[in-house]
Amino acid sequence: MARTKNPRTRALLVERAAQMLARREPVTLRALVAGTEVSTMAVYTYFDGIDGLWRAVRQEGFTRLAAELATVRTGPDPVRDLAALGAGYLANAVANPDLYRAMFDVTAELEDAPAAGATLGLLIAAAARAREAGRFAADTDPEATALRMWVIGHGLASLVATGPLPDAALAHGEPLLTALFVAAGDEPARCSRSVARGWRSRRPG
Structure with missing residues (x-):
């Protein structure tokens, strides 16, 4: 009978791998499981080997980003929503710095590239709503x-x-987004108010 996989074991290995990458330590099977009750065989059980582990590490970064962005509620002000998404992106990076580094390690493939790309899709959809609402130029x-x-x-x-x-330094995100949205066609004073509301709702740092 096949043993039931424990999601906590999988999460532990992903976290440890990300932390070792951040410290620029060589990630060997023995080093990965050192100090845990997990055997080196777990890497094959859960990831089919070290390459699968790297894919999982990258994917976990995007999974957490998607979860953070999904908490931004869509409201009547699409520019506010865009700013909240931008602040959420930064908040996620600060909360998960090890995984954030790994997200952009293109030497490893993703387990689910479309799911990772969906995070950008949330920004595109919000920008489209801002255009449709007349906040951005046609x-x-x-x-x-x-x-x-x-x-x-x-x-x-x-x-x-x-x-x-x-x-x-994360506070620079607010004026940078305001400038971007004004360049897209939004009225400066109204844009500043919308961005401030969105930024406060997910203030990073």
């Missing part, structure tokens, strides 16, 4: 706006969660 490309948001978020996250800047 010729605004929602995908381009979402990609620019991602660039802003990734830059700040990399410098704070995985780099040299203090958490206080």
Whole structure:
């Protein structure tokens, strides 16, 4: 009879691998399970080997990001919603710095690439709603706006969660998003109020 897999064991191995990557330690099977009650065979049981483990580590980062962004409730103000999504992105990176680093390690494939891509889809949908509501110009490309948001978020996250800047630097995200949305066509004063509300709802750091 096949043994029942324990999701906590799988999560433990993913977390340990991400932490070792962050410390730039060589991830060997023995080092991965050292100090735990898990055997090296668990890597094959749960991931079919080390390559599968790396895929799971990357996927877990996107899974947690998706869970964070899913908590942003859609309201009547799409610009506020976009700002909340941007703040949520940064909050997730700060809360999960080890997994955040691993998310963008393209040497490993993803277990479910479409699921990871769905996180960007949430930003695109919100940007499309802002255009439909007349907040953004009619010729605004929602995908381009979402990609620019991602660039802003990734830059700040990399410098704070995985780099040299203090958490206080995350506050730059609010004026950067305001400038982006004004460039997309939103009215400056109204945009500033909407972004402030969204940012406060998920204030990172």
